[in-house]
Amino acid sequence: MASSTHALFIPYPAQGHVLPLLELAYRFADHGFAVTFVNTDHIHGQLVAASPDLVAGQGGAQPEPGQVHFVSVSDGFPADGDRNDLGTLTSALMCSLPAAVERMVENGQFCCVVVDYGLTWVLGIAKKAGMRTATHWPSCAAVMAAGLDLPVLIADGMLDKDGLPTGKQIPPVGDLPMNLAPLAWNAAGTEEAQKQIFRCLNNILKALGQDIVDVLLCNTVKELEEGILSQHPSIVPIGPLPTGLREGKPIGNFWPDDDSCLSWLDAQPDRSVVYVAFGSIAVLNQEQFHELARGLELSRRPFLWVVRPGLANTANYPDGFLETVEKRGKIVTWSPQHRVLAHPAVACFVSHCGWNSLMEGVRNGLPFLTWPYFADQFINESYVCDVWKTGLRLVVKDAGGVLTSEHIAARIEDLLNDPAAMSRARELQQVASRSISKDGTSFNNLRDVIDAMKG
Template identity: 80%
Template structure:
């Protein structure tokens, strides 16, 4: 009797990468796969703290229809700064191949699915006769830019280090790229940008060997780009967090008290504010945001995770002024918050997972990108789909409280943007959740192929 198919999944150790790959792993388990999901020790510890039931899913052998969690070293010192993504990635690329080789020797895997950032291990799987797939958790536009790097350099659009030359970059599908920085050119110092660009080049070379290149997007959301790059397979938007009793993949415990608070609010009245797992605001900007929410006069739910701000104090009198009109939590069950009838809009850093979750729930956005691909995602929201408005920094580099309050008022009284958001909801939802939807069919095809059918 043939053994049940067993898949090895390995995410890049960051919140926005673990979430969609875990949902993809659950999709595989729905189709009868036994799945081993290998996080780094550090991330696994955070997941267990946030979801204590996850520890039980580490016991025993992988079982068909289930996801089993294991942990591996990231090759980084225990007390190292894991916010230094360049150093962390280098350590991981050095240590992970040998670990994966040992796992493959001990396991009975038929295929491996990894985050695009970990393509260094694809050759090991290939040598073992395994089928391979990667998931790109951002928009197809960023991947397409990467795939076209040789042409961009040859045409003088960017130099050999990925830095812009000032020459106009042509439109990519519906996206005019001069409206948004290239992903690696919005990521800190010039040296950091060069490092990310070099890593991306290495990754893209390895991607040429993968059997299936999946992307967490939908055909109708990026049709121009996907038609130009048919090797990119859209399988999204992956609806993370909707499985009762299953670990979501959050790094912090969810504060569910915000749901009962939302229950007490009128329909489409609440401003939801969340900036993901990496963005940082300095004290002055944090206080301007707080004052902007206060000035809006509207109810708000604000996620202030540990490390969001370089201060642990709010403006004088802020908490007293907003009273019960404001609810502040350290982390939210975002998938349920965005689906709640009381939420009117999403003030977001424009991480792709957040953009996809907001789109699936028909919400208009107020956009505030922090780094990397988030600026390209903002261009989709504001310029292509027209489902949101930008927040704009003043001459001193600050998004002021008056500007925040005014933009919120504009957004919440804009029926055209609200209508566009609801139209986009239909496009995003039918693709992955409906049998016969393009992403649903694509994912089923990939899963069956990785089974060997």
């Protein structure tokens, strides 16, 4: 018999998906739910290494109300496989995950299941068991809406059967004065990866058509995407989900935080530091890595730079760089980003435009220099630069070229001398704060969803 307050949560196995869904799981626990949070074995190992205090579920025991327990299942991927190949990883999950979920549903006595939107297709198992279901989309509503509109785009001849553009003009999506939004899956790596991800989107649409999802959640703010949300009222905005603010509880980071950057920030003047971070997947070639380093050097501004393992092939710094910037630069392998962005010393955020990073920046009133890497990040950049006007693009002059050190330094200076962008960033901070405060739009939406999941 299902428990009235035991919830099963399953994120897609990527950093930007685990973080917000874990915060959502904590929200459910705050309201009396016991939560079983399921990662793949590979991701679970990374989380344990980064957060030794992580509480793993023991055997078949259920967590107590108010607790989040972590368990893991196989992702069906070779141990030495490249898990940054999202197309292949997604295909492996589609083969391995349904059986694992079926076993958990049979044995777990859950009342509801909340999964990442990319795993919507597994919810048929939960629905057959009479459970309430929800999906969570960790990016902007515009991209989610574009996926929902996919059949229309294909029927109207704007996309072919593989989701590739036919050359026919695609109308803007929501508030975005551009045509990239429906094509996020076409900036996801190799052509084969794009096709695999597109097939996954089609499976999601088929699942939605079978009425196996009770609610579509999105980590966004109603007031920031008013146009697109008014066209798609089925999307429920519950953001920004403020990750990392729970003292003593795992955040969901894949690498250990280097807290030394906080004491370094304490010694810097207010609104002086350029924060540079590119998330968990972006990769720079050696030439671009050097140009970025030289750009930070040329800017003569204090900077905090996150150089995670794998950001560059070798991460060799230019000759003399470390010595030159020693007194005004700080380099870490991973930062407690939620605390960094809230620090008064930080002036701006040089970002890959991952949605979680954008929401954290918005929540802290920061302007952006945008440097998207793939997929939805290009659409997110358009929100920052074209709609919200809280940032500036870094622009490569030649196709296949690099961002030069001179351009990077000049754009840092342009942004930090742009009072309009600074003012708009503070305005959006207030909008985001109101949305998650008592009786704000996201606050009320999330409260209603959690109550509905209890039944």
